[in-house]
Amino acid sequence: MVIYLDNNATTRIDPAVLDAMLPYLSELYGNPSSMHSFGGQVGAAIQDAREQVAALLGAEDTEIIFNSCGSEGNNTAIQAALAAQPEKRHIVTTAVEHPAILSVCKLLEKKGYRVTYLSVDGRGQLDLMELEAAMTGGTALVTTMYANNETGVIFPVEQVGAIAKEYGASFHVDAVQAVGKVPIDLSTSAIDLLTLSGHKLHAPKGVGALYVRKGFRFRPFLLGGHQERGRRAGTHNVPGIVALGKAAELAQSHLGNVKREAELRDMLEYGILATIPDTSVNGGGTTRLPNTVNIGFKYIEGEAILFMLNKHGICASSGSACTSGSLDPSHVLTAMGLPYTILHGSIRFSLSRYTTEADVREVLSVMPGIVDRLRALSPFNNDQADWLQERDVALAH
Amino acid sequence: MWEYTDKVLDLFYNPVNQGTIEPAAEPGVAVVFGEVGSIACGDALRLHLKIKEDQEKILDARFQTFGCTSAIASSSALTEIIKGKTLDQALQITNHDIADFLGGLPEAKMHCSVMGQEALEAAIYKYRGIAVADHDDDDEGTLICKCYGVTEPRIKRVIRDNHLTTVEQVTNYVKAGGGCSSCLADIEDLIAEVQQELAVAAVAVKTAIAEEQGSRGAGEQVVTAAPPLPSAVAPLPLPILTNIQKITLIQQVLDSEIRPLLIADGGDVQLHDVEGDRVLVKLQGACGSCASSNATLKYAIEAKLKDLVLPTLVVQEVGG
Known part of the structure; x- marks a missing residue:
């Protein structure tokens, strides 16, 4: 029995989604681009999926381009925005973006683009004044996430978009974590480009979509066939697309019940804070996704907590250095300026519509014991320990 | 996991x-x-x-x-x-x-x-009562990795004890270089240094054994206890080249590494001039007529030259 509280990493496929996609893995194997009705019926299914995804976003069906994943969406969006205004050489993004944005920006810097990485405050929130100050007439693109994958913190994207428009910049939003969790209406939005990923909303891995606002001068990233109106070459991942459509439809109907998820999240959050001393919520005090909570457990290390949780069949994740395989803790929590006592001991729990009250109760029942055990092993138990801050000076670069 | x-x-x-x-x-x-x-x-x-x-x-x-x-x-x-x-x-x-x-x-x-x-x-x-070398003062304990506070003796020791040959291994073993990565070249130098020391030590051991064998006469077998030599890695300081050396080297790399590939595709490249670190080239034939491929080609040539001649070189195309 697994208690799965790692839904920001990936989600289980909804059984109805699986049912919808299965025929396209067996008898309905036609190519939607073919000129016969056997392939044509598959084309119709893709059109249905496009309408389902568009409906979830308040978009038109022609504004949806199916692709393979969130990373592809983000890469495509950045390149498209730069190609749309080639004379502009400045990009504004934030310090807490997903690597699929940050790595592209780092590369573009090497190619002569100037990139501004907006900072976040201790709650993980943006400062719109800083954005305003960074903007110039030469800014080609503003790209921010809708909600942060680690903390769930929601950015004020419409306000960001309004500022981007003021300066004539394109506005891209990585909404991989937000779609299906918060209502999004692109019909009245400043957003030009928006990335979403199937496996974060109970569709399978390997399918995603990029929203491109009607009228945006989009140049394709992947060249080849004429699929997706010539905007994304490559034979359609038909089962994946059908699944994403169904998942979008279910997500839309589920948006009304998201309050229940938030209540369970709050129960988990308050329960941990109430029963375990020296804990705090990373990204607390600002708007967050209803399903996410990131908690810092002082004086112990995240990977050790995860392995303890794993023994109880509980899946969560951590931004600690040891978890990632790199030596640095999460760039998101680091950008928030959190102290090392918290940075290395942070755990993210992310719920879904499948999370039950029993799941939360189980976590609440084992968590205090796990923390006690690891704290008993730790040489640290307060912030004043003499060797605690030893390397802070060297590290504060 | x-x-x-x-x-x-x-x-x-x-x-x-x-x-x-x-x-x-x-x-x-x-x-x-x-x-x-x-x-x-x-x-x-x-x-x-x-x-x-x-x-x-x-x-x-x-x-x-x-x-x-x-x-x-x-x-x-x-x-x-x-x-x-x-x-x-x-x-x-x-x-x-x-x-x-x-x-x-x-x-x-x-x-x-x-x-x-x-x-x-x-x-x-x-x-x-032995003082452990503090990491940021004396020469013995020069701080190499400032992010993780790792000193030269620690890095050299772990290289020696574990026969490490790459910077990545050093990072895995003592974290050095895993932060801002500004000390990666220093670590590379330390690996080369240790390997040189090991090579010298191995030669000394061999010589000593040979001498001992010589003094004992040929009758006795002596089992050598020298540690296996890790593959030698030459230190990589930035070479200082005269202009002539630089041009010759660039021409060599063009001739041996780049031109054969281009010629096979119906194109060619000629070295036009070298001004400081700027390498001026003329692209010809199939590739010369295609504007979009030239940018790619320029980067490819530049990468090769940076790799094999000098990391500071930039390639520019001249008309003609």
């Missing part, structure tokens, strides 16, 4: 010898502790030893660890290994012994075993 051995998981879920040791009440018994790491680094170990003074024997060992699964398991393993050993025996223990005791550690987690070995050393040195 990390692939930990059963032994690692067992010692993590059921650690032995955790905690502290009360100050000794009995005469002739000392209690000390040594510590490495910090909360900033993400792992730290405080190792407590109970030592019988006349025999310098470790009667008991306990640990307190802030760190991941393998850090806790490594600490617990260390205490098991050293109990009952004399201090001199304990000082012979390397991080490898700890990793072996655990049935191995993932490469990226080897630093956990190094932390154990270092805490042991710190505790014993403390007991013996």
